[in-house]
Amino acid sequence: MKIKWILLCFAALPAGAQDDHRDSFSRIKDHTIKRELASFVATAELEGDVKPLKVRNGPSVNCKKGALLQLDSFQVQIGHRKFDPTKHQITRKDNLVQTIDGEHVWGRDGDLPMFHVSGLVVKNGDQAVRIPASALEALYEPNFCSAAIYSSGDGKRMYVYMMNGDGAGGYEVAWIFVNRKYFGRMVDYGF
Template identity: 35%
Template sequence: MKNLTLLVAMFLTTVVATAQVAIIQDKDGYTNVREKPNGQSQVIHKLYSNEVFWYEYEEGQDTNEWIPVFIPMNAFSFSSTQPDYIEGFIHKSRLQPLDKLQPYQGTEFKFEYLLEPFKLNNRIVEKHEGKWVKTIAGRPVWGTDGNFPKTQVKGVNVIVEGKKVEINKPLYSDIYECTNTFKVYKNGDSYIMYQWNSDGAGAYQIVWIFTKEGLKQRLVGSMI
């Protein structure tokens, strides 16, 4: 296995073995994130409705009342390498796994990547040990395991309740090997698009969250 893949795998193993994506369910509209797994621990953050994050939980852990969560440092997963996050705990009664939501089957939300073959176009490439692609133009290369990508995104078309949403280039310049196969959920006024992308080895998750007001969050990573 390539050295870069090994490094990434080691990094992810220290973070979480089986991270999944969730939102919260709380009538107050937010949930406290605590430093340690108990209700008396310091509150280090608040998670709000329809804000996605990673969590670690396995079936059979029902005796554990507190769930480890991994929260991105910014709303759009802008990072130079791997995703930055903070780690804390929420009570399991406040957890709403994304895949437990009812899939959206309506027509008020449309999402489409415009795809093209990869073109370097004089962008600066950073390589690990001079071999494996680490960053392109200072951004992560999501979707490969150290090779140059095969496909890239040249634009994103999004329509929410009849209104076109503009997606600026920095929001799609680090994601590669995308497809237009994904799942869509609706929770309240939010439309949540979720998918896995990869070239066969460099798998990563991406979640886009929209309301009719525009893009609210983009979560990108390979927390598996």
């Protein structure tokens, strides 16, 4: 019965989504990170072999125009900009947006996005944490009120999490930090 549910969810994904799951929860190889993500991401409900761990949650501040999060000395600021279609290569099929700049469109289901995640500034105390441009790639329609920081019990792993999208194009993203350095991201449909 569980296999049928997974197949039905997969078949119901927006156009092009089946082709672009390189950052999905199911592809995470590190068992510890996968278990910790499973304690708060909706996608994990589809994975029966993962048992959740307890994590700490940092408060979100100023969720109208961006997110400012802090957990101990770990500070995160997330920003957005209005999407300008003239600065991007947009691929359509049957008048529906399939890709932007060759990437799957997270956050919209066939329409052009209104906003994109444009900044992720992370500080560990006074030190800036380097974030590659690929960490923000193809993330649209941010919902800053959902932003939170989660931490492993030992504090070695931090997760900056958001649920974003316009409804039908809803997705979740978790930026993963190990020893306070950027490790990667998880982006997936799940709610």
